[in-house]
Amino acid sequence: MSTAFLFPGQGSQSVGMGAELFSRFPNIVEQSDEILGYSIVELCSREDATDLNLTNFTQPALYVVSCLQAKALLEEGKSPKFAAGHSVGEFAALQCAGAFSFSDGLQMVAKRGEIMSKVSGGGMAAVIGMDADKISVVLDEQGADQIDLANFNSPGQIVISGPASQITQVLSPLKDSGARMVVPLKVSGAFHSRMMNEPAAEFAVFLQNFTFSLPQFPVFSNVEAQPYLITESIPELLIKQIFSPVRWTEVIQGLRQNGVEEFIECGPGKVLTKLLRQIP
Template identity: 65%
Template sequence: MSLAFLFPGQGSQIKGMGAEVFNRFPDLVEQANKEVGYSLSDICLEDPNSQLGQTQFTQPALYLVSYLEAQKHLEDGQSPGLAAGHSVGEFAALAFAGCMSFIDGLRMVSKRGEIMSKVSGGGMAAVIGLDVEVIRSTLTESGIDQVDLANFNSPGQIVLSGPANQIQSILTPLKDAGARMVVPLKVSGAFHSRMMQSPANEFENFLKDFSFSNPNFPVYSNVEASPYQSADAIAPLLVSQIHSSVLWSDTIIRMRNDGADEFLECGPGNVLSKLLRQIP
């Protein structure tokens, strides 16, 4: 049986994150600040200009904190047998598994955040306690044709993504269909939806300048809910991930079937740890 590391995605960021690990790994923090050209650590710790919630800053900030948290656990004697990251968290998982260097991973998430932040007019909403087929039929019956099912976080929590006006229009029909809650998310774009196709194309061109290595242990892809099979598969799947669904529930089920019996969340908060209890 194996210990699995999990790396959180956007929404887990919180001011003050990273305080312990920044003191423990000052050289890596200095490298990160130098690479991005601003004090990423200050944004994590103090967020003086309220940038932590902006995608172009959130993504590198989460990457830095999550990667260093994993390094801390490794130094403390906890070594993973497998790993996965939710959305942008997948980059920290891959870097920690040796698929790319720490700095290359930071460059990737910085560009990813920058590209994704340019897309406006989108929104997302979490649907709690409604079967996926009922969600699909409600979308169809309501004439909502541009909203995608973005995150399958657990059987009882599915996130929708698409144009903000269509997200707003579907809130009441979903409640009427029996959803326990429908919660609009505080995000700056329609992540993991067809609105992200153009950013994905730009990101594909950006990744052509990077090389990848096979992971030192299995890392599970959001897009396929299965381990990366080779270094060659990494770039195409990271590109697809931007506009595809995050199959998180299936990923956790597959990891358990592959021997994961303990999970450790590497990063701020406990969003993924809470989801574990909702996934049978």
């Protein structure tokens, strides 16, 4: 039976995440603290989740916890044949497959979170129970020409992203046109949209400081919904990912077509596990 490790993105973070892993891998925790300049244990254990929910803290915290969980599973004998990560989770997936070191990945994710958090004025909303074509029609009717389809999480769950004013403008029209639910997301920016073009350009410069290796087993990219085939495509697609849609439905379908029968979510929560049931 083929196994795939899945690594979650923002929205999966929670107070107390990683507690048992931090005590199991103190050397990696110490390394993380040195890179980040603050205590990852304190950040994740603080009762007030305000900081943990800020993009520049959320992304590195998720990366550390997800990488540690994957390491624990590997030590326990689990052997993934494939991996994939949702948005920032893709970095942990690539690290698990040996595309770069833990420390290099953490530096990349910390920079990614920092530059993405600087773009203000954006918003996102999850549209439940309406397909992409219908959503696009409603956006056109409303003149919401700056909104992009950002996450194809399942056939019945698509996330839109763009200027906060336009997101607010289309909430009721989408509901009135047949969406079962339209839920504004608690995020600080319009991720995976054209509003992220500038951060992506800054990230491209930063990634020139790192070297990459071909993954030791296939890792499906968010941008192409296909495995990385050449080393050069890793930084290229990680840059594009910031302003491109997450094609998660196609990623899961591609994994299944490659014979994956067991999916293990490496990270806090069960967001990706629940989505599996919604993807044919």
